[in-house]
Amino acid sequence: MKKRNFLIWPAVALGVGGISYLLSRKGMEQTYPLLEKSVLTPPDWLFPIVWSILYILMGVGFALVLAKQRPGIQDAEPIWILQLGANFLWSLLFFRWGMYGTALVCLIALWLLIVIMIVVFGRTSRLAAWLQVPYLLWVSFAGYLNYVVWQLNP
Numbered sequence: 001m002k003k004r005n006f007l008i009w010p011a012v013a014l015g016v017g018g019i020s021y022l023l024s025r026k027g028m029e030q031t032y033p034l035l036e037k038s039v040l041t042p043p044d045w046l047f048p049i050v051w052s053i054l055y056i057l058m059g060v061g062f063a064l065v066l067a068k069q070r071p072g073i074q075d076a077e078p079i080w081i082l083q084l085g086a087n088f089l090w091s092l093l094f095f096r097w098g099m100y101g102t103a104l105v106c107l108i109a110l111w112l113l114i115v116i117m118i119v120v121f122g123r124t125s126r127l128a129a130w131l132q133v134p135y136l137l138w139v140s141f142a143g144y145l146n147y148v149v150w151q152l153n154p
Helices: 005-034 046-068 073-096 100-124 126-130 133-152
Strands: none
Touching: 005 046, 005 073, 046 073, 046 100, 046 126, 046 133, 073 100, 100 126, 100 133
């Protein structure tokens, strides 16, 4: 087991999230507060906390899969990269470009990629798969929030 993977992969995920934030920050600060949103929308301060935890969990999950060194782990890398890419793209679509409908389609694709990731991770490490469940639940909730924004802000 390479212990450094448990630092590297969460750091990679956090880094991608950080770059996404930097590229989307203006929209988050200037446009997002003016949008009509669901009454269930959490306070703004909660989002970076939740996303940081989720990025760490996805990185730790990936490191757990890699640590097993079993047949089938080669499937984990492309799905992990794809879901992280879709995650990154969603932030740009939603916050930077204000493309709420397209962002929702991206989020649906991300949701499907997370489900696939859970299945693929589960073949190697049940713990790695379970660590992705909060991510799936949060993205499900984010889908609802995205849908409401799209509907209320034509």
